[in-house]
Amino acid sequence: MIQAKDLEAGELAALLHFYADAGVDWLLEDQPIDRFEEFAVQQAAREQVRRVQAPSPAGQEERKRRTVPVPSAQLNPPPVAMxxxxxxxxxxxxxxxxxxxAELKTALEAFGGCNxxxxxxxxxxxxxxxxxxxxxxxPMPNADDDRDGIPFSGRQGQLLDRMLAAIGLSREAVVLTNIIPWRPPGNRMPSPAETAICRPFIERQIALAEPGHLLLLGNFPARFFFGESGTIHSLRGEWRELTxxxxxxxxIATxxxxxxxxAPANKALAWQDLLRFAEAAQAFGRHA
Structure with missing residues (x-):
């Protein structure tokens, strides 16, 4: 009888394919093997090793004396206060x-009051x-922004670049920023307390940059500046006068x-908002 060890690699592969096509799921040994007995022997050997390696009662007592207890506060540190x-x-x-x-950036980077x-x-x-x-x-940085250190990175930034280019602008020709300068863990929404802490910095950015027009992207910025609780679909597309x-x-929000x-189907709505924004921004630029 031909044994597997006598076959070439190609012959062995062909044989395995034949078995698979024939519906063979298991290959059996030439002689029966008692797997239960084999497992029992392995388990007995492991138990013997544990007994040999286990320290004596005196060694256990010595190890207990040398072990420094870890305070529960270190094992379960209290949450950082809000x-x-x-x-x-x-x-x-x-x-x-x-x-x-430039001074505002330095102050923001040195500020440690927000969790x-x-x-x-x-x-x-x-x-x-x-x-x-x-x-x-x-609204806030995402994982790509947090990694690169600049607003609107990654796929979102690429799409924003195309949106701006469609109305004759670029990221180099406008100011890009976020209300929240730090990425919340897991991209969660910032809490009211965290938002209140970040408010002075975004308002100071606006005061120093002196923009004539703001383009607000998404629910959070629209609600933040308009002081309303609606969704972006109810807040978008209309100019608001802010102080x-x-x-x-x-x-204007979009x-x-x-x-x-x-939801790519919403691009038609965003395009309407961008055209309205571009028209006002161009008119402002001609009279500035």
């Missing part, structure tokens, strides 16, 4: 003390050209690029 009114006041002081966007900073990799500050007087504001840090600015990636 920011309070003092943190909001500190944020206002830090933001108002900045006389330029979101503890879990984020980067402090994501605005980018682009403040002289354009056009500001695009998103931010004592100065008037016009704002869908966030992520919402368009999730």
């Amino acid at each position: 920011p309070n009114d003092q943190a909001v006041a500190a944020a206002q002081l830090a933001a108002e003390g900045a006389r330029s966007l 979101l900073k503890n879990s984020a990799r980067s402090t994501v500050f605005l980018s682009g050209n403040p002289a354009s007087r056009i500001m695009v504001i998103g 931010v840090s004592g100065r008037a600015v016009r704002a 869908l966030h690029p992520q919402e368009l990636l999730t």
Whole structure:
């Protein structure tokens, strides 16, 4: 009888394919093997090894004496306290003390009063050209933004680039920023306390950049600036007159690029909003 060890690799492969085509699921040994007995022998051998390696009672007592107990607080550290009114006041002081966007960036990077900073990799500050007087504001950094340290990175940023290009703009020709400068863990929504702490910094960005028009992307920015609780579908597409840090600015909301990636059918709505935004921004630029 021909044995498997006598076959060439190609012959062995062909034989296995034949068995598979024939419906063979298991290959049997030439001689029966008692697997139960084999397992019992292996288990007895492992038990023997454990008995040999187990320390003596005296050794166990010595090890107990040398073991330093770990305080329960280290095993289960208490959660970081949420920011309070003092943190909001500190944020206002830090933001108002900045006389330029560069100073504001330094102040934001040095600020430690928001818990979101503890879990984020980067402090994501605005980018682009403040002289354009056009500001695009998103909600908060995502994982790509947090990794790259700039707003609107990754697929969302690529789609935003195409949206801006469609109305004759680019990310280099506008200001891109987020309300929240640090990525919340798991991309969750920021809490009201975290939002209150970040408010002075975004309002100071607007005051220093002096935009004439704001393009708000998504539910969170629309609700944040309009003070309403509706969805982006009810808040989008209409110009609003806002007062931010004592100065008037016009704002219009539309869908966030992520919402368009999730539901491409909404691109028609976003396109209407972009055309309305572009028309007003161009008119503002001609009279600025």
